[in-house]
Amino acid sequence: AQSVAQPEDQVNVAEGNPLTVKCTYSVSGNPYLFWYVQYPNRGLQFLLKYITGDNLVKGSYGFEAEFNKSQTSFHLKKPSALVSDSALYFCAVRAPGGGSYIPTFGRGTSLIVHP
Amino acid sequence: SQTIHQWPATLVQPVGSPLSLECTVEGTSNPNLYWYRQAAGRGLQLLFYSVGIGQISSEVPQNLSASRPQDRQFILSSKKLLLSDSGFYLCAWSHGAQETQYFGPGTRLLVL
Numbered sequence: 001a002q003s004v005a006q007p008e009d010q011v012n013v014a015e016g017n018p019l020t021v022k023c024t025y026s027v028s029g030n031p032y033l034f035w036y037v038q039y040p041n042r043g044l045q046f047l048l049k050y051i052t053g054d055n056l057v058k059g060s061y062g063f064e065a066e067f068n069k070s071q072t073s074f075h076l077k078k079p080s081a082l083v084s085d086s087a088l089y090f091c092a093v094r095a096p097g098g099g100s101y102i103p104t105f106g107r108g109t110s111l112i113v114h115p
Numbered sequence: 116s117q118t119i120h121q122w123p124a125t126l127v128q129p130v131g132s133p134l135s136l137e138c139t140v141e142g143t144s145n146p147n148l149y150w151y152r153q154a155a156g157r158g159l160q161l162l163f164y165s166v167g168i169g170q171i172s173s174e175v176p177q178n179l180s181a182s183r184p185q186d187r188q189f190i191l192s193s194k195k196l197l198l199s200d201s202g203f204y205l206c207a208w209s210h211g212a213q214e215t216q217y218f219g220p221g222t223r224l225l226v227l
Contacts, residue, residue: 032214043121043205043218044159051214090159094214102149103216107158 002027004093006106013081014114021076021109023065023091033074034092034103035065044090050074061085081113117142121206121219128226134179134193136222138206141187146208148189149216150181153203165189166211201226 003026013019025031032051036044048059055067065076076089088110094103118141128134140146150162161174163181171181178197182190189206206219 034215036216036218041203041221041223043221044207044216046215046217049215088157092216102161102164103214105159 002031002093002095002104004091004104004106006089006091006109008109009107010110010112012112012114015083016080019078019081019085019111019113021089021091021111023074023076023106024072025074025091025093026072027093027095029096031074032094032096032103033065033067034094035059035063035074035076036090036092037061038088038090038108040087047076047089081111083113083115086111086113117208117217119206119208119217119219121204121222123222124220125223126225128196128224130198130226131195134191134196134200134224136191136204136206136224138189138191138219139187140208143187143208143210145186147211148183149207149209150189150191151205151207153205153221154201159205162191196226198226200224 005024007022034049035047037047038044047063048057050057050067058064063078065074067074088108090108091106092103120139148165151159153159165171165183168183178193180192204222207216209216
């Protein structure tokens with residue numbers, strides 16, 4: 001079985017400060033990990049993913065995430081937050097290999113960036 | 116480039132009425148297709164997924180059904196809506212080898 005946890009329902013940060021949105025996972029084997037962002041009344045947008053290779057993954061809008069196998073984490077980070085980054089962020093994990101192509105999503109973390 | 120469409124964008128329906136939500140994908144072939152429901156702006160609940168025409172897998176038992184009559188068309192239906200069917204319905208597609216899911220704009224359903 002695979003699972004993902006986003007321990008914070010909400011993260012508050014001041015504009016210009018660095019931000020971190022946390023994600024931990026549980027899966028058999030090497031995971032496929034994803035981050036998505038959702039703006040109000042919109043569908044989810046893909047930000048970045050880790051499949052293999054460099055543990056630091058760079059994605060859209062200046063976001064990056066670091067895969068940490070020993071801590072089973074894949075935290076989303078940005079060096080300098082913008083008010084426009086305020087949105088709902090989802091982490092997702094999928095076990096490798098064949099079979100169904102169904103990732104498991106976390107419950108989401110609401111990021112609020114204050115001016 | 117690939118695009119995914121959902122309609123309608125918003126729907127208000129009385130309890131007991133039927134439902135049909137449509138999702139189409141352009142610019143790709145043989146995608147995996149998914150229906151999710153999102154309640155109260157939070158977590159995603161996977162309802163159905165499909166790996167090919169006529170192949171539907173249901174994740175949760177409920178009064179909803181799905182069909183895939185064409186390669187890039189995915190339909191979510193109900194014969195009789197319940198109040199609990201209200202929510203934000205999202206369609207998504209992926210190519211198995213690439214794994215990333217791409218989501219449509221969603222349909223906001225309110226059952227009264």
